[in-house]
Amino acid sequence: MKSIYLDNAATTQLAPEVAEAMIPVLRDVFGNPSSTHATGRKAKALIEISRRDIAHLLGCAPRSVTFTSGGTEADNLALRAAVRDLGCKRIVTSEAEHIAVIASSEKMSQLFDIEVVNVKHHPDGTVDCDDLRNILASGPKTIVSLMHANNEVGVIQPLDEIAKACKETNAYFHSDTVQTMAHYPFQLDALEIDFLTCSAHKFHGPKGTGFLYTHPRNKIKSQIVGGGQERGLRSGTENLHGIVGLAKALQLAYADLEDHSIHVRSIKKYMVEGLKQRIAGVRFNADSDKEDRLYTVLSVKFPPHPNSGMALFLLDLEGISCSGGSACSSGATSGSHVLKALGYHDPTRASLRFSFSRYTTFEDIDMALEAISRVFAPIESSATVG
Numbered sequence: 001m002k003s004i005y006l007d008n009a010a011t012t013q014l015a016p017e018v019a020e021a022m023i024p025v026l027r028d029v030f031g032n033p034s035s036t037h038a039t040g041r042k043a044k045a046l047i048e049i050s051r052r053d054i055a056h057l058l059g060c061a062p063r064s065v066t067f068t069s070g071g072t073e074a075d076n077l078a079l080r081a082a083v084r085d086l087g088c089k090r091i092v093t094s095e096a097e098h099i100a101v102i103a104s105s106e107k108m109s110q111l112f113d114i115e116v117v118n119v120k121h122h123p124d125g126t127v128d129c130d131d132l133r134n135i136l137a138s139g140p141k142t143i144v145s146l147m148h149a150n151n152e153v154g155v156i157q158p159l160d161e162i163a164k165a166c167k168e169t170n171a172y173f174h175s176d177t178v179q180t181m182a183h184y185p186f187q188l189d190a191l192e193i194d195f196l197t198c199s200a201h202k203f204h205g206p207k208g209t210g211f212l213y214t215h216p217r218n219k220i221k222s223q224i225v226g227g228g229q230e231r232g233l234r235s236g237t238e239n240l241h242g243i244v245g246l247a248k249a250l251q252l253a254y255a256d257l258e259d260h261s262i263h264v265r266s267i268k269k270y271m272v273e274g275l276k277q278r279i280a281g282v283r284f285n286a287d288s289d290k291e292d293r294l295y296t297v298l299s300v301k302f303p304p305h306p307n308s309g310m311a312l313f314l315l316d317l318e319g320i321s322c323s324g325g326s327a328c329s330s331g332a333t334s335g336s337h338v339l340k341a342l343g344y345h346d347p348t349r350a351s352l353r354f355s356f357s358r359y360t361t362f363e364d365i366d367m368a369l370e371a372i373s374r375v376f377a378p379i380e381s382s383a384t385v386g
């Protein structure tokens with residue numbers, strides 16, 4: 001059975017070109033980048049070339065890029081640094097953020113006795129900027145942490161408007177851009193944003209590597225202490241092959257951004273149309289079918305059906321890898337904190353996330369649609385499971 005991978009918001013396959021860039025590094029460049037001899041300097045040079053290439057693609061200074069083990073670590077570093085080093089006494093965030101931001105905010109409130117405030121959303125999932133401005137109008141020094149695109153429902157937040165509200169009130173602004181970096185263009189130093197996070201495995205790079213962008217005006221310290229690597233911002237011997245893979249994946253993405261985006265958008269549209277034709281009463285959470293949503297993500301709410309609770313499991317049996325959101329276990333489709341936060345949680349209907357990449361084909365979607373039609377077949381003829 002052919003397996004169809006439609007869970008690219010969770011992770012993506014490594015691009016062959018990225019593997020080709022990483023293998024010689026793994027095989028031949030074994031020096032410790034902190035060693036001062038030639039073998040070490042060769043490794044160090046690769047890190048600095050990667051940093052420079054990434055900075056060039058994103059329009060920022062190389063020193064703004066701090067390599068981390070991925071998005072989670074970068075989110076944690078931004079929030080900890082804002083509280084500990086920049087004096088923030090309040091984090092303004094949202095209940096629909098990635099758990100890395102939610103948990104990190106909670107941790108900061110326990111460790112540093114700071115306040116965490118959640119901003120309201122409009123029914124379509126976008127942040128209520130009036131509520132944000134009201135919150136920021138008073139109160140202590142603040143960092144706002146709001147993601148660019150939501151990983152479960154694909155809603156895109158107005159970064160410029162949020163950045164403006166932060167600037168007007170002298171608040172710091174962190175955005176988790178894990179789902180949009182390498183999928184949308186960025187000019188980082190032109191944005192009024194203090195911190196952005198990136199994770200390579202969301203755009204055909206290796207797992208366990210990413211970075212935090214820090215605006216050069218912010219002087220922060222490491223959350224991991226030790227040998228003082230990354231100019232003192234992240235101790236620990238660097239993941240050399242991962243960093244080289246990250247830079248290569250970003251280069252590949254930005255070399256063909258427009259074409260990839262056109263392809264993935266047409267794939268998504270094809271799936272939306274196919275679902276509408278086949279599944280009476282199908283809906284899309286937070287308007288995830290709309291053009292202005294994250295083009296890699298489609299969050300689908302199916303009509304009530306006896307197979308709802310087992311839909312993920314049944315699709316898996318059909319060879320379709322998709323997701324029920326970020327919080328799902330044993331094939332269950334309930335429990336997404338994002339759907340709950342945005343008011344889309346409905347225990348009578350399965351919500352599934354299908355997410356696409358430049359490698360997804362129309363044939364993949366045809367096969368997924370057939371499998372979905374079988375799982376959600378009209379109730380009279382369907383086999384009830386569980």
Ligand SMILES: Cc1ncc(COP(=O)(O)O)c(C=O)c1O
Pocket residue numbers: 009010069070071072073075098100147150151176178179198199200208209210
């Ligand atoms: C929006 C968002 N932020 C952060 C992360 C965490 O990134 P990583 O897996 O690199 O730790 C993810 C990955 O699921 C994500 O989708």
